[in-house]
Amino acid sequence: MRVLWFLASLGFTACMVALWQLASATGMASQIFLPAPSRVWEALMAGFSSGDMPAKLGATTARVFAGWALASLLGVALGALIGVSSRARIYIAPSLEFLRPLPVSALVRIFIGLLGYSEQMVLVVIAFGAFWPCLLSTIYGFSAVEPRLYEVSSVLGLSRWSMIREIALPSALPDIVAGMRVGLTVSLILVVVAEILGSREGIGYNILLAQRSFKSADLFAGIILLGMIGYASAMAINWVESRLVRWR
């Protein structure tokens, strides 16, 4: 039964792609804006067989994951410290809430000013962006821990570190993973911004170059590759999350 649904779903997607091809072939949509899927496929294949697409894909993917990993690590560590202490929450959380709606893309120019058009700049932009959702949901996860658990742990004489590790962390884990998931989405969004504004070689910058030279097939190929990075990483997080839930 699951196979049937999968096939139906695949069939629907295929129909959509066929419609796209048809719209393109009959001239309903301009080839300049909406290249036929066959042309996009050719552009993808050409990029992979002869071009430097693999290197660019590698560079972009590496940036996303390095920035995201750094952000997750710092976000969880700092979030745990703020989340377990009600005093820290009172002093720090409102400032964080105020900064949360700030688009991180607005900070790219500042990071460029500080770090130049460099690889570190891209990494810092991504890490900074992915840091917020992770930090805030970690704080939330730790502050939502059953208060009696904290009481029990102080009665048991646990140190703060072992209390975080043994009691609070497992209980906050679903929130942490949720924050890391949002962080990954943000990383992917920001890698494009940072590559474009920082003129760093990669899939995001490639899309801009394709647009400037009106190579719409290359442009779509780039969008598809970025979508695939997003899809694969979302799947990976889902998998980790389902393992964690089972473990709980």
Next chain:
Amino acid sequence: MSQPAPIRPPIRAAWQMRIDPRPFALPLVAIGLAELLALRFVPTDSFSLAAPHQIAVDFVRLLVDGTFLSRTLETLGAALAGLALGGLLGLALGVALGLSEVLDRVTSMTVEALRPVPPTALIPLSLLVFGFGLTMEIAIVAFTTIWPVLVLSRAAVRETEPRLMEVAKVMRMSFGRRLTRIVIPGAIPRIFVAFRLAAAIALIVAVTVEIVANPRGLGYGMMLSSQSLRPAASFAFLVWIAIVGWAFNQTLILLERRLFGDLSRAAR
């Protein structure tokens, strides 16, 4: 792109509110520290950094001469128009997919293939199709806001009390009546939450589009000041963008509590 639930104190009536001074300590210390560091390390004619007092001067200037206001209206207009378009599309799709499991399963692969595409990757495409201006910004905001609204309204519709649907069946309600009398009213608080989250995203995306490409609105104002080597004005724009984003979110949260009270908290 769901966001973690905000950390906030319980609701209080206006007369019970006292302003707690403690949250202001950290920002004040940070600003003071930035001022000291700027005095020590940043030359007054720096091209990339500025001291807080210089930023404050430019902030007041931009606020008084109306630059902030006109640019904010441009950005908010694009964000809200995109939200209206994307949100309604997402709502229609979400309700349809929530009601019909067949439809949901058949379209799942298409939805899952489109959803992870980062909206910023569409900026060059939208630029190619629509050129600079309002339309290209609206298109990207709309694409971004479809997904959270779709996912959350689909979940809301799915959780319609099954007994109510049975009653509707017994009463031989038509599909349209079932939709407008049972499904939508039950899902409204959660749909509002979806729109609130999408609105926050819409504003961020609108500013981002302006920063990357589109010569209008707050994002472009900030880029323009930065490119004309006026870092103080650029930072003033940044502070203003933060204030606008915060005020926008607070308004939506307030609106949600006004309209739905505890219902919306239970729905989260």
